[in-house]
Amino acid sequence: MSHRPLTLLFSPRSRLERELQTIAQGHQSIRLHQNGVRIWSTGAALSGALLGWRFAQESFAPWFAPLLIFVFVTGAGLQMWFILRDRLDLLAAARRIERDNPELEAMLRTAMEQKGDAKGKLNFMQERLLKEAVERVSNSVWHLSPRQQSRWLAAAHGISIIAAICFAAIGMRHAVPLNWDWGNLFNARAVTASGIEVTPGTVEIEKGTTVVVAARFNEGMPATAVLVWRQADGPSGRSTMGRSMSDPVFAFTLPEVPSDTVYHVEHDDHRTVDFSLTVFELPDLVRADAAIDYPDYTGLKDRTFIDTRRVSAVAGADLDYEFLVNRPLARASLVAADGEVVELTARDTDRTRFGLTVTLSESRRWQLELVDDEGRIDPDPTDIRIAVQPNIRPELKLEFPRSDQRVSPLEELNLQASVKDDYGLIDFGLAYSIGVADPVYLSFAESGPPVVEAEFDYLLALESHEVEVDELITWFGWADDFGPDGESRRTTGDLFFAEVRALDAIFREGEGEDAPPGGGGGGPAGDLLEIQRQISVAIWNLRKDDSPSPTFEDDVSTLATSQEQARAMLDELRGNLEDDRQIDAAESAAEAMGDTTDHLDDARAEISVDPLPDAWADAQLAFRSLLKLQPRETRVAQGQPGSAGGGGRNQSQLNQLRFRQEQDNYASQSEAESPASPEEREQLNVLARLKELARRQNDLNERLQELQTALAAAADEAERDEIRRELKRLEEEQRRMLAELDDTRQRVDNMPAGEQRRQANQQLEQTREDMQEAGEQLEEGNVSQALASGTRAQESLEQTGEDLRENSSSVFSDEMRELRRQARELAEQQETLQERWDETDDGPPSLDGSTQHQELAEAVGEQRERYENLLERLRQASADSESAEPVLHRRLYDVLRQQGTGGTEQQLRAAEELLRRGFVDESRRQQAGVGPSLDRLREGVERAADAVLGDEGAELRFAQSELGDLARELRDEAAARNRETEENSGESGQEIDVPGSAESDELGTELAEASNNNAGAGTTPGNQPGSSPTPDGTVEGTEPTSGVAQSPASDSSPAGEPGSQPGDGTPSEETLLNQLAEAFGTNPSGAGSRGVTSAGPLTGQNFADWADRLRTIESLMDDPELRQQLGQARGRAEELRRDWQRQGSEPQWDLVDSGIVNPLEEARAWLQQELARQEDPETLQPIDRDPVPDKFADSVRKYYETLSAAESARTDTGDTSEPTHDF
Template structure:
């Protein structure tokens, strides 16, 4: 009985112990798994790795499990606790089992009492009835414990499975020790990196430092690379760089067999535009085929063109759009295809010129770092260009003359028909068709003869004409374009001109007779006709209403003057004519008032205005009093009168007092555009030549490369050349857009076509460089460079005058020759100095002889060139030819006289040998130039240093006279280059000021130095106060502050400016009197005439608000800033200065390019050194050159030399203190 009960209790105890063991083991596995996860986190976060980290955790887990099992095995079962558990599960026992357990524990081996037997019997019976007390430790609890144990075990095994690779890598070397003992930390660990960037790896040790540390890189494409890490001074840090990361890779730290775990580097890319190909579908009226432009970001096309662009990207993107630059920020979505690195813009109609930014966003939300621009320039469908070559302006023919019309017609897309229309006042307009079907972009000449006799015109009749041409407008309909209206005033067969007996500068106001007032009124009426005709031609302009009001007011003023003059009329003919004038003017005024609402009334107004003008012509006097005036341009509105006056032979002699010379007018916009295009073509040619030279070097290097590393370096350099070539293609597109501007379209048609071919060659060079085909890239680049140079030469030749280039070159050669001769004379004088005689005279003497020989050769070439140019210019430029001939003849005479005088001096001094005398006689008889230089060389060879010095000075004087003669001849054709230098200096002042302000913004605290880099004061030409320059407070090089004002004159006579101002004011008042009538007119009338003149000139346009300041390097005005530097290059003739400006501009362009590409501010110290300082030096040199050219009569300081560099800062501070 005892044994049976004990066996049943043991079953319950075993189930209880198994459940406890399961929970204990679950706790052990869970703790071990948690420790393993912590180790994994530490490794991932800090890069720490150890060979024994996971084995240690596993060992600890095993020990914990063993302890749990051992405890369960060795633990003595608590029978009473189990009985209590059974009693709890079975309450009906009511302590029976506990009593039985106590009886068992008190068993002494005897049979015991009946009570004991009954207790045990009942306990056994209950056990049998309840199934061995299974409810005390239910099977569900046991299984739950088993599940918890299993889960913990799985977690533990899973943790070790995750860390198995790190543990294996950490234990890769045999006998490896623990990096944890050294406290290794690797930065950046696992990371992401942009493609093409460099990865910097730092390994920091907290304990003992290893002898050497290496970085092992494996990208899976080949064997692992090893990079030695360098220790950082005293810090326990080793560092190294993985350059130009292109693909994903893993890396680890290796210290002579001890290796860290592998770290992974994931490479990503920002979305980026690789290339964009544009396709243009032109409107039907252009008759142009579709055009495809590869790899471009600039598009020029006529309005209405359909633009399609394919954007090749470096990776697929989620969204792409074009964002317009400006206030509105209009967005144009681009179509993207999933999985393809392409975005497209299809069928975009071009209406306005706009610049867009290409915005890209990839699937990860990354945007392109810098948005590349897409510049779309929409060209208007221009009206035909009609140029009337003959007659020029209004004419005054007789009734029997013939008017020969000659001109040209040009249109960008062709002209269906063109012709001439003329009207005899009071008759119907006759339209003559001169031709049909002019091809696009072809300048078609035409000629037509109109016989006035066949028109049966009479003296004082008015004939008006204009040219017309039809073309197809943007709406596809035919539109007609007309020119300004010109007039032929039929003059009488007899006109009387009487010469006045007094000579004066200007006729006194208030002394003009009635005939003069009638003439002025007629001139005003003609201006009203021209303004009305302009309104007829442009009825849809935005200022139409205001312009009609101006013309109406002017007609009302003319009517008032006519009424005033009509009251003075005495004869019946005059009264009748004035009545007709007033009637027609009133009719014209009424029609103009109606035209404000109905533009059709303008034609009726125009007819009435012409009738009034014809009546005024009949009122003009037939007898004219003529006074010779110095101001030839006075009253120059009537060209016909001026031509007739020029043909008169007056008794009074010409006033030969010299008048003030005016500065040359600035170049026209057309000429400036040509200069800008020329400069850009020259720059592109030079850059292409540089690229070609580098391609040749790379071709040689590629052939000589043996190792893979050398070939990779060549490919890397080739990639940079490809980028440079692509930038040149983009710059060619910019030049192409400039050529497409209206002012350049007709003048640069051939150059545009040639530039398109050149661009194709440059594109081939870029594509070949990208493929690594160096020879093909070099061949295409060479062709592009040759075409660019040829294009520039042809354009310069066509845009310059016949002899301008040769004259500029000859002037520079003459100046160089004079400067060189001055230096030679100083050297010869130094050789003759007794204090300097040394044993080293021979080399200096030989150098002087060589220089004289070179001077003689250059002198002969210059004389030959001047002679040849004089002969060529004999017919076209007779004044130039005569001046060059006189200069050449004078230098020949001076050479002969120098030889003769030197021969006589040598004879008197007794230094003339027989052989030398014969040579001098032969030199006198010999034709040619350079005799004085040859004589100097011979005397120097003979050792006659004083005589050689004298001969050298004579030669220098002759060369200087030649220089002056050449400069005078060149001035007659090109003008005085002094004005060009002043303009160049003024431009440089503004350019450097812009750059200095940007430097001040980029370097706080440096801005006060400002153009201050003019610490070296500018050497402005003093004594030139009134030359149109801005006032300057900078100190002059002589140490005195310049006081440039606008009140003086170049000759130092400030009063002249006042006289000129008064004269100009008088001239303006005389012009205003056309509207104001006789004795000066009223202010309102003058204002009305001015507004009418503005309307005729086309100056009525809204004023543009001033643009805010933007730095040239980092702002938006780099293009305009660079254009001004190009203007300076064209204005300066000295090659050294031009090269300095060009180099500074090129450095600025490269800095701007780097800023736009990398979005990093430039190094302002480098900007100051490489851009600003060279420009300031050029400005200083220009000031010195202008100071040397100043008039000798001007009031200038005695010392013209610039302040030496080492004293310039002290001088600047001195004047700053004075200013305080």
């Protein structure tokens, strides 16, 4: 039994009341917390519902705070009301105890109802009842149960209050103040005013759209009008609307509306109804991350590229492409140009992440199409490009000898070769075969990790192998690398031959036209031998493939036909043979040719490469037999420089001949080739892109530095907001540069394999990380960190460009182009100085030194400094090019040696000193030889520059042609778009003035034809690439090309020559050689021209190619002003292209004509004049090239259009009279 000691001093009744009071207080606490839980749970639920409604309906946002306050005030009032109403009731506590404990039998209530007598005393029975009740209460635990229950309810009460407060706090952070207009609230006139038209009214707009709100008053014009607006999650305000001077309209512009907005117009004491602008977001790509798992054989680490639209990887790599979008989508897909659709898979429940997992096998280009739940689509689908680099076979190149040889049995063949691979070589070497023996493979690979480049050589001593006369020796390079499946694969190079000649073979000079030039003699036997060699090489190249190519059947059919025709030629030749040895050799060759044809027929029927080894062996046997038909004595004649001949195999013997006849120095005019190969042009394009990216990154860094300083010094929040908006624009520019860098990385992957490409890729990957980091730092507002990352990216871009320039084939192109420009300017400035000398009088200088003598002396001093600087740069270029460009080094050395003995520097220095002392005549005589010396310097530098830049005339013609094509494509696009607009509008008979009309095109065509006539065109049969005269005037034969494309060089037969008559059953040797060249080689005349796409550059798919071509022309220009003019035109085109992609806005074609087409045409006209000046310095050139004044521009244009149309009409009708023009 437990007692409460402090209650023993009280009476039983007091003790009972005290015990019941404790229990009643516990019950009261339970009721308090129960009511609180009910009230605040309801309040929390209402707060949560209001919060959800606030975010679901932006127009409800201003009412959220008042309603939330109402909920809290009501809850607190109810809580206080329950507290004041609930009083302590002991009898109720007793009844509740007795209800829970029936064994008490109403003892507690009876005891509480007992009352004393008049004096307040209780009798014995009452005392006993109270004591029993007290004892029962004291010994019970009835007071503990209410306490425990009260504690749990108190915790629930507190949780409900905290939940309600949390919902309220979240909502208040996004609360929008409610604009209470009490005047209008009680004003009966605050209704929609009649006669007012408000536009755009209630509409849906895209987020960030600028909205112009206009109010037209049809009945009376108020003095002022006010636009009252409030945004769901932003500010509200009252803005005075601007008044139109001509119409009864007030207007105000809401810039870049970010969220739902409610607005109305107030004027005087009236107002309109509320209108709403409901904001929606179009689907848009936020970020695209690419994870690439490279094949093991590449040795590359797996990489993840953040936010890239350009992916480049080797075939066989696994790509995981993930796209993050700005809102939930119903569908995301990649659509190819041919209509193929690749559906993307959602990777989260929010449907904002979509992905694609694929193993790369071919390059693809897709448009990312996004569709949301409301059916809205992305208006500007993102261009996704995946460039798949095939695992190409090693590139084998025979460095020496580079053509077939004719050797004696005692000679030694020094075979030199090189090999390159993209991911590493397992093994490599040379192989040679003598006669019909199997090839002997020689390995030159060293132990260690695989290498990507190697050079090796081998000395083949023929005497030690005891070769015989008329024996055939073949050799080729080979290399083993990893194939796409990760297994080793073997690649063989081009096949070369060496014919073993007799020691008594004789070469004699022919008389007149009896002997062919160059040593391609041997008569019909020699031509037939060349044809059989071509057939053997073509079969060899076909058998190198593991499986038949798509053109395999046609190629084999062509070879079989060629072999049959060669055998027919041999049968015709056999009738003229008298020597038994040659007759036996011809029969053996004919039999081998027949076997070759049979094997080729089997390969064509089976469409299999299995019969090709036997066909090649028989073709080789036929070739060996034909070697025995060659005569011991050969007559040759001296040909023109550059003419093609068949003396490549006999060149070592021809070089030892001395011809009696004089060399014919007359040469036919030839058309210059393109200034650079496609590979070199692509490399120039990459260098130009890197240079431009470095410049733009530098400009962005400088702007960041300025904004960083301005942000620290900003005085108010408005100025800081403007700076933040500028930083946002810079962030977008950084992301555009990142996308362009990805495109440049893809172009680097197209460069030839080797260490240079690998290093460039590594540097560009680091550059991309720096650019990515700069963009992320800008997004977070960390300007200093973004500036640091941008500076690193700029330095990396400059270093990468410099490394590529140093290691490229055009290492000295930029330097020599600049030196050539300086040499020309130096000569021109000397002419200007000479004119000033002639105008200067001979007289004493004044005391202050301000006479024209002093000015001329300073000009001569500057000329001397420029001359010294130019010579110093020439010396440096000569030293740098000694090993890399020996021809350039030799020509620069000659220029420097010539200038070193001319004394030009001393003459300029002496003339300067004499001018300072006032001796004009003496200084004029002293510098008399400077002008011719500088002219020789200019000519020497131009000749040296031609060694690396090629023919400058060809470069100018190429640039002129490209500029014409670029401008024409823009004119054609403008005409097409205007025709489309005219057709869509349905208007007929309305003429549209479009740049590039028929008249202007005809005029441009005439100018182009005139330019081509000035340039001169035409080729001669002997003017093939690869032909060059030897020092003694003999002609070196054309080298065989790689692959199947080995075309023999042969002179054109005159008409009427035997074998070229129509209807002749047996084709001539030349005809058959040409057929083989066309079927298996590269035909210079068959080079395809640039295709014309259906869409133009600005609104079509070929803008990148158009801009790259213009960028290449920029890099070829020497004139800085012309280069800047072309760069500005390209910049305008890129800006118009971005506007069209972002907003779909049609380019303003008049601005295209004036800002892009005209600069291109002006540059083309300048090139035409420069080309004419170079080809004929005596041609009169226009002095004033200022543009036509604006007020006369239309008249001049109409004049030339009319003149062109009249000229065209006269040409069609054959009228030769002079046209008349009326204006």
